[in-house]
Amino acid sequence: MEYFLQQLINGLSLGAIYGLIAIGYTMVYGIIGMINFAHGEIYMIGSFVALITFLALGALGITWVPLALVVMLAASMLFTSVYGWTVERIAYRPLRNSPRLAPLISAIGMSIFLQNYMQILQGARSKPLQPILPGNLTILDGAVSVSYVRLATIVLTLALMIGFTILINKTSLGRAQRACEQDKKMAGLLGVNVDRIISLTFVMGAALAAVAGMMVLLIYGVIDFYIGFLAGVKSFTAAVLGGVGSLPGAMLGGVVIGLIESFWSGYVGSEWKDVATFTLLVLVLIFRPTGLLGRPEIEKV
Amino acid sequence: MSEPMLKVSGVHTFYGAIEALKGIDIEINAGEIVSLIGANGAGKSTLLMTLCGSPRARQGRVHFEGEDITDLPTHEIVRRGIAQSPEGRRIFPRMSVLENLQMGSIVAQPGSFDRELERVLTLFPRLKERIAQRAGTMSGGEQQMLAIGRALMSQPRLLLLDEPSLGLAPLIVKQIFSVIKEINREQKMTVFMVEQNAFHALKLAHRGYVMVNGKITMTGSGAALLADPEVRAAYLEGGH
Numbered sequence: 001m002e003y004f005l006q007q008l009i010n011g012l013s014l015g016a017i018y019g020l021i022a023i024g025y026t027m028v029y030g031i032i033g034m035i036n037f038a039h040g041e042i043y044m045i046g047s048f049v050a051l052i053t054f055l056a057l058g059a060l061g062i063t064w065v066p067l068a069l070v071v072m073l074a075a076s077m078l079f080t081s082v083y084g085w086t087v088e089r090i091a092y093r094p095l096r097n098s099p100r101l102a103p104l105i106s107a108i109g110m111s112i113f114l115q116n117y118m119q120i121l122q123g124a125r126s127k128p129l130q131p132i133l134p135g136n137l138t139i140l141d142g143a144v145s146v147s148y149v150r151l152a153t154i155v156l157t158l159a160l161m162i163g164f165t166i167l168i169n170k171t172s173l174g175r176a177q178r179a180c181e182q183d184k185k186m187a188g189l190l191g192v193n194v195d196r197i198i199s200l201t202f203v204m205g206a207a208l209a210a211v212a213g214m215m216v217l218l219i220y221g222v223i224d225f226y227i228g229f230l231a232g233v234k235s236f237t238a239a240v241l242g243g244v245g246s247l248p249g250a251m252l253g254g255v256v257i258g259l260i261e262s263f264w265s266g267y268v269g270s271e272w273k274d275v276a277t278f279t280l281l282v283l284v285l286i287f288r289p290t291g292l293l294g295r296p297e298i299e300k301v
Numbered sequence: 302m303s304e305p306m307l308k309v310s311g312v313h314t315f316y317g318a319i320e321a322l323k324g325i326d327i328e329i330n331a332g333e334i335v336s337l338i339g340a341n342g343a344g345k346s347t348l349l350m351t352l353c354g355s356p357r358a359r360q361g362r363v364h365f366e367g368e369d370i371t372d373l374p375t376h377e378i379v380r381r382g383i384a385q386s387p388e389g390r391r392i393f394p395r396m397s398v399l400e401n402l403q404m405g406s407i408v409a410q411p412g413s414f415d416r417e418l419e420r421v422l423t424l425f426p427r428l429k430e431r432i433a434q435r436a437g438t439m440s441g442g443e444q445q446m447l448a449i450g451r452a453l454m455s456q457p458r459l460l461l462l463d464e465p466s467l468g469l470a471p472l473i474v475k476q477i478f479s480v481i482k483e484i485n486r487e488q489k490m491t492v493f494m495v496e497q498n499a500f501h502a503l504k505l506a507h508r509g510y511v512m513v514n515g516k517i518t519m520t521g522s523g524a525a526l527l528a529d530p531e532v533r534a535a536y537l538e539g540g541h
Contacts, residue, residue, distance in 0.1 A: 175396075178395070179396070186387065187404070188355060188375040188376050188379075189375060190408070193376045194376070
């Protein structure tokens with residue numbers, strides 16, 4: 001029972017991270033119908049920015065942990081947003097009216113470019129970080145211990161999800177975004193600056209990926225320029241699993257994949273956890289191609 | 302006479318290599334209802350969309366209230382006071398009726414939402430009953446009311462209506478045309494309307510244009526066009 005709880009909590013925190021990245025995939029797909037394969041790299045950049053910020057703060061003598069964390073988070077979200085915005089601007093917008101394959105290739109190119117860019121800038125060796133938030137919360141008389149970092153990840157993700165859901169469903173910005181998702185041309189006819197909304201979508205997705213990048217840095221304490229690839233593919237899987245285009249779906253898909261990985265590692269062995277994840281993806285695509293919460297394409301016109 | 306509100310001069314629009322509009326000249330004066338009639342595929346809807354810059358005219362100019370709007374982005378054009386209820390209605394199916402109307406008020410004056418909502422719901426009481434319903438689940442007629450209501454929410458000075466009567470029951474058609482007449486008279490809104498229902502459209506309009514194969518072939522007062530033997534033969538008696 002204790003072991004199960006332990007894996008459950010590990011899985012939830014991992015799933016939260018996948019979910020945060022998956023939202024970027026799902027939102028971009030929803031609005032311009034393309035898979036942004038460079039999104040994993042955006043997450044990787046978020047991770048690096050957080051690390052660099054921490055080291056810079058240390059060099060300035062700022063070591064008070066709460067302040068350091070807040071500054072790391074803010075810097076990471078800010079810089080990563082700029083990257084997200086720029087990627088859309090140079091790699092996707094000029095291809096807006098091209099055949100669907102063109103932006104896809106462009107995205108893959110962007111992904112390779114960003115990986116190499118970071119490798120050249122920061123070196124290929126993996127970068128360690130000492131635990132900033134050490135310590136565990138023990139429950140059930142010490143049988144289950146949850147590191148504060150994982151707990152913080154779950155809580156922060158939950159808060160972001162609630163905030164984000166309100167933003168999308170209740171604000172005029174969210175409404176404009178949903179309108180663009182349903183009919184960009186009509187949204188333009190009503191006075192929505194569609195290009196601006198698309199840019200904002202990339203910025204929001206990037207900011208959430210930055211949070212995931214920072215939390216991964218804090219949990220595992222080591223990053224390299226290549227972490228974006230596997231995390232990107234898995235989060236993409238999470239988005240498909242939940243139903244591409246659906247925000248709650250992305251979150252649910254992330255959690256499901258996090259739990260599968262965690263339980264598979266805990267009970268079967270960690271060697272095959274990726275096989276388990278991707279087997280699930282194949283099964284979902286065969287039996288429920290619209291994903292768990294995806295909407296079937298039936299609409300009265 | 303003063304400058305027309307909308308002046309379209311020599312506009313050519315293409316879809317790829319196909320020339321859909323072959324040099325259109327149209328003028329619409331403030332306060333008028335102008336109807337554009339013509340057969341399927343004549344280019345009527347293309348003209349309305351070209352006025353909003355989507356697709357853009359390849360040749361010719363569009364002036365609105367003296368300003369050249371030909372090359373402005375669509376969202377800037379509608380900000381000048383033009384609203385459209387487009388071909389196919391294009392309501393947002395996965396939004397509620399209220400949200401669709403809120404989308405309509407993006408370029409409206411701040412603070413006008415409640416007043417305009419009230420006005421639209423008075424014009425179309427049906428929408429009031431359905432206010433929280435997902436728009437995609439409504440009937441065609443209700444969706445048409447929503448599309449027109451949404452266009453009215455921004456309080457445009459020029460209202461573009463694409464086939465407001467398409468696919469509607471005769472009773473609702475009558476109702477919609479009386480609403481158009483009412484907003485023109487009460488709110489002094491200028492209306493440019495594309496219609497296949499030539500009889501109703503010309504009866505309502507101060508002036509009309511006839512379009513054939515991407516060209517304007519005839520123009521005159523609504524009554525004159527209604528009485529014209531060629532118009533009668535092509536759009537009123539024949540083919541129905």
